[in-house]
Amino acid sequence: MxxxxxxxxxxxxxxxxxxxxxxxxxxxxxxxxxxxxxxxxxxxxxxxxxxxxxxxxxxxxxxxxxxxxxxxxxxxxxxxxxxxxxxxxxxxxxxxxxxxxxxxxxxxxxxxxxxxxxxxxxxxxxxxxxxxxxxxxxxxxxxxxxxxxxxxxxxxxxxxxxxxxxxxxxxxxxxxxxxxxxxxxxxxxxxxxxxxxxxxxxxxxxxxxxxxxxxxxxRKAVLAELAKLPKGSFDYAMTIDGYDEPLELVARTTIGEDGVTVDFDGTSPMVRRGINVPLSYTTAYSCFGLMCAIAPGVPNNAGSLGVFEVTAPEGALLNAPYPAAVSSRHVIGQMLPDVVFGCLRQAIPERCPAEGTSCLWNMTFRGPSGRGNNGQYGFAFTMTSNGGTGARPSRDGLSATAYPSGVKGTPVEIVEAQTPLVFWRKEYREGSGGAGRFRGGHGQAIEVEHGEGLPFELLAAMDRIQFPPRGVLGGKNGAAGALTTSSGRTLRGKGFQIVEGGERLTVLTPGGGGYGDPAERDPALAASDAENGLSAG
Structure with a gap:
């Protein structure tokens, strides 16, 4: 029928x-x-x-x-x-x-x-x-x-x-x-x-x-949205922390009558450590960025996604072949909507936000516990946390929000119930959002230690420490992220490290970049920020 x-x-x-x-x-x-x-x-x-x-x-x-x-x-x-x-x-x-x-x-x-x-x-x-x-x-x-x-x-x-x-x-x-x-x-x-x-x-x-x-x-709905856009090719580049040294994400986005292509030729080569990205994941987040900016009201399926094509040279950071290490591919892959927005901002600035933290600040904790078996029982737990998103063309960025992943932050109560870790602080990081006509979202300040005075392992996988999210059109950069301990040590953003017994780990997630000239900010918004202790940095 x-x-x-x-x-x-x-x-x-x-x-x-x-x-x-x-x-x-x-x-x-x-x-x-x-x-x-x-x-x-x-x-x-x-x-x-x-x-x-x-x-x-x-x-x-x-x-x-x-x-x-x-x-x-x-x-x-x-x-x-x-x-x-x-x-x-x-x-x-x-x-x-x-x-x-x-x-x-x-x-x-x-x-x-x-x-x-x-x-x-x-x-x-x-x-x-x-x-x-x-x-x-x-x-x-x-x-x-x-x-x-x-x-x-x-x-x-x-x-x-x-x-x-x-x-x-x-x-x-x-x-x-x-x-x-x-x-x-x-x-x-x-x-x-x-x-x-x-x-x-x-x-x-x-x-x-x-x-x-x-x-x-x-497919028809996405093509109808494309018909309204200026056609052409637009370039953008972003420097990120990398593992041993900074890396470059380079893209050219081309808007045509029948589709959009994103080409990552010029991006840094793949590296020895597990931050490489398979092309499937590169495609996934690149297409998500395109959908958000071009056709946010169109359902996500094979028809709408078929309008987009994503390429990267084999052996590049964003097209790492087997048997590359890829465990933390999300750290770099989740940056790609910001790279796509950087390209599209030249064609449709009214739809593209400033850069945000973008990548999840996941913390995998492992260690011993004195609870049972004379300390032989250990724990392993991945806690998700996030920073601020970039300011949008018409409103502030979101604080402590995982964009583009959408993954929620792990409740402290859940971590404390399943591990011997104790959290002393988890709050907005004041002043971390970049100033602008619209302010970037704020990051978080998190403080944690082993509740039994024992050491624990941190498997860090974070970025935006050396190169924070950038503001646009006169907006200021968001605050860079940081990992420190109560003994005065500064930890690396990536890799296996030990937090000693009695040490507290402090995690400061980045803030989002600001959008537009800070001098043009609505005084009422600035007053509200000051009243809530959340003024831009």
Missing amino acids: SLSPIDLQIMWNRLVAVVEEQAQALLRTAFSPIVRECGDLSAGVFDRHGRMLAQAVTGTPGHVNSMAESVKYFIEAFPLETMKEGDAYITNDPWKGTGHLNDFVVTTPAFHNGELVGLFSCTSHLTDIGGIGFGPDGTDVHMEGIYLPFLKIVDQGRVNRDIVAICKANTRLPVEVEGDIYSLVGCNDVGARRLSAMMGEFGLANLDELAEHILGQS
Whole structure:
């Protein structure tokens, strides 16, 4: 039967609701706090060609937009005709998944009335998958943890416990890893059941007509927005801290009639340590920046994303091939929307903010605990924190907000409940937002120590310490980040380091850059900042 535009729109909305329920099931059942508390996940539904039709609102662009391509690799490894109801497949391949080993991807075929009609896929970040741990010190991917090829984790409802056992044997947190694998499998099952119920309600035998409507309308909507923009090529460059030395991110963004390309030729070569970025992750965040500036109201799917193309020379920092170390690829990958905005600001300045902290300031803590087993019981925990976003053309930046990742900051109460760490301070960092007609968002000041007076390990993965977020059009730079201890030591922004027993670690996350001349700031906004102790730096 032929469906009316109203029918198709209702079904499209229902499909979005289905994948959001899928994501919420993952959020509620995940064991890793970075998923359960912070939302470091993705969920989506795909047609039989591996094209993403809808993504959950809950989730990160790095996961969603790279997972959008990974389903095609699952279909290559397990052709559709071999898939059975109750099957599920798993991988954490950084180049065919979401960019590093800590992200497990599970894909599940969805059936309706005995016929395969689509696939559900999901991703979540597992806190510890062995190796040297979640940090940038590795020199190849095999140092960074267990590496799963494309495997069948569930065969017609029967879990492959050998795969689960191997994963549990290669982590410091075996219970957490097992629980996370089951949560990934379970959330796809929720999506598949809801999809079948929806198709039964609307009398659908397949998703073909709905898929073509979704992808066609989304592509058309992005092209309509492109038609309003000035055409041409625009260049931008950003210097970042790097690991051993500063690195350059260089881009040329070209707006054409039929699409937009982002070319990262000129970017620094890949490095020896684990801050390299696979091209899939580079593409994911570059496309997110393009969507935010060009077509923020258009749903994210294979149709809208198909208007964009991202390239980088193989061997460059942003296209690091196997077996490069990539554990902390997010530190650099999450800078890319700011690089894209820098290009587009020359064409559409009214849509592009100043630079922000951009990369998550993740802190992985490991160490001993006196709680049980005479101190033999240890802990491993990744705490997410964030700085300020860049000021926008018409309003201030957001303070202590993870943009572009969208990952929430880990509540102090959760860290203290699951580890022996004690937090003495977690507050806005006064004066860290860059001054401007609109002020950059403020960072945070966090102070933590081991509550039992023991040393603990910090696996640092931060940036914007040497090169803070830049203001634009006369706006001032945001404050640079810093890591210090109560004994007077300054720690590095990247790599394995020890905080000694009795020492307190102070983390100062960066502030966002300001937008416009500070002399033009509304006096009422300046007075409000002063009253709240949050004046710009």
